[in-house]
Amino acid sequence: MTARAVMVLGTTSGAGKSWLATALCRWYERQGLKVAPFKAQNMSNNARVVPGPQGRAGEIGSAQYFQALAARAHPDVRMNPVLLKPEADTASQVVVLGQVREDLASVPWRMRSERLWPHAREALHALLAGHDVVVIEGAGSPAEINLHDSDYVNMRTALEARAACLLVVDIDRGGAFAHLYGTHQLLPQAERVALRGFVLNRFRGDAGLLEPGPQRLFELTGVPTLAVLPMWRGHGLPEEDGVFDAAPSGDGSGRRIAIVAPPRISNLDEFQPLRTLAGVSLRWARTPAELEGAHWIVLPGSKHTSSDLAWLRAQGLDAAIARHAACGGAVLGVCGGLQMLGEALVDPHGVDGNAPGLGLLPLVTRFERDKLLRATAARFDALGGEWTPLSGVAFDGYEIRHGRTFGQTGAQPAQVVLRNAADEPIGWQAGNVLGLYVHGLFEAPAVLRALFGAAAHTLDQVFDGLADFIDARFAPGALMGLLDSPTPGGADASRLA
Numbered sequence: 001m002t003a004r005a006v007m008v009l010g011t012t013s014g015a016g017k018s019w020l021a022t023a024l025c026r027w028y029e030r031q032g033l034k035v036a037p038f039k040a041q042n043m044s045n046n047a048r049v050v051p052g053p054q055g056r057a058g059e060i061g062s063a064q065y066f067q068a069l070a071a072r073a074h075p076d077v078r079m080n081p082v083l084l085k086p087e088a089d090t091a092s093q094v095v096v097l098g099q100v101r102e103d104l105a106s107v108p109w110r111m112r113s114e115r116l117w118p119h120a121r122e123a124l125h126a127l128l129a130g131h132d133v134v135v136i137e138g139a140g141s142p143a144e145i146n147l148h149d150s151d152y153v154n155m156r157t158a159l160e161a162r163a164a165c166l167l168v169v170d171i172d173r174g175g176a177f178a179h180l181y182g183t184h185q186l187l188p189q190a191e192r193v194a195l196r197g198f199v200l201n202r203f204r205g206d207a208g209l210l211e212p213g214p215q216r217l218f219e220l221t222g223v224p225t226l227a228v229l230p231m232w233r234g235h236g237l238p239e240e241d242g243v244f245d246a247a248p249s250g251d252g253s254g255r256r257i258a259i260v261a262p263p264r265i266s267n268l269d270e271f272q273p274l275r276t277l278a279g280v281s282l283r284w285a286r287t288p289a290e291l292e293g294a295h296w297i298v299l300p301g302s303k304h305t306s307s308d309l310a311w312l313r314a315q316g317l318d319a320a321i322a323r324h325a326a327c328g329g330a331v332l333g334v335c336g337g338l339q340m341l342g343e344a345l346v347d348p349h350g351v352d353g354n355a356p357g358l359g360l361l362p363l364v365t366r367f368e369r370d371k372l373l374r375a376t377a378a379r380f381d382a383l384g385g386e387w388t389p390l391s392g393v394a395f396d397g398y399e400i401r402h403g404r405t406f407g408q409t410g411a412q413p414a415q416v417v418l419r420n421a422a423d424e425p426i427g428w429q430a431g432n433v434l435g436l437y438v439h440g441l442f443e444a445p446a447v448l449r450a451l452f453g454a455a456a457h458t459l460d461q462v463f464d465g466l467a468d469f470i471d472a473r474f475a476p477g478a479l480m481g482l483l484d485s486p487t488p489g490g491a492d493a494s495r496l497a
Contacts, residue, residue, distance in 0.1 A: 004134075004482075009154060016199075018137060018239075025037055025068075027470055028133045036135070037070075037135050038136045039136065040124065043085075050098070093105060124157065134161065142187060143186035166196065167183060177217055194489070196487075204231045258285040266400075270440055280452060287315060297324055297332070305353075329432065335400070336401075337435070363407060364408050367403050385432045386432045397439050399439065414428035418438065
């Protein structure tokens, strides 16, 4: 172990761990250090395709993908060795080092953790050995006492890496000091020593009103408050959780885009550039009323296409989308959304489920056992109607799917409009309805220029903005101070249960 580790823990999910970890990755990189991100286990349906062992493509959570880019590191599967992708309220697909592990999906939670920790531990040490700093993100709260014995994502990882830990709280929710104190007190004494600072996130109002809270908290815990971070909604980084609960963007003028938000929505981070683009108003839709007045309706990716399609029908969204398309309105389906737009879902292996599609594209999707993972260089052929500006435009994206989609026998064929570098069809159009298998369309500057005549902020600009933000608000010297002395732990952490 050669690297120093800095870990971001949270009092709750959604406290701002991913955001702060991304900012730290860029801040430490700008100090001339070789930085890598790490999260032992992530639970998210937002994933990216990255290199895995022996050159085989794998997938990691989008948050760690962006953190790697912020660190100017090459993303790889070791940065998020375990990814859980929820398929139902009580079931998740288990991805280990980028690959689906069907043998682990039915293993009870506590037993599964003990089988997954060795993979996470090995990946962590590989990153520590090859970098100056590893920025680690925790999950949920480290003080879930019902799960503490089997939780390897938070304090077991912290002590294994001998990490200096920050504990972040969303003060906008209220109860911030109680959350910080309660988390500290519920941790065993051997783990409290890893806490090096508290961070109050999303603060609004007069900072003077915080006193004497931070001082009193220090007297009770011995842990200083190192930063008060103001509310900042427009930072430009995709939120890992709950983006579709955000308020609509734009002023309602210009191009109005409604993205359907079913329960198993996936890869929603790819739409982040639209939220800050001039001349675009974006909203997330769960009811027919929320589709009214939209120029475009988008069906995004889904981790479980058949169940999201059933949900869509139960809300009456299927009829609303059909009416929109019949009137010449533009409809875009991406991956699972493309599959929904077809005539049928066929599932001989029990991967997703059989279901009739929306019938807006003459296509049939068959689900295969093996998941297709690949980075994709794609180019549009000639398109018509609303999508004409995309004709000839090339962009880089990625594919994550079990489905394989084909034209329906005997039907009026859909026009193939997108092909990959091997000339395979991966996009189809019928009228103003367009379906694509490639994620990342709106992350491509060439696409944004073609469709909107504008460009969003680059990710590098976003990452630098995050680093500037924390640089101005952490106590002077605090961030470099976290690297000064490692926390006790190391090999003993592997025996914690």
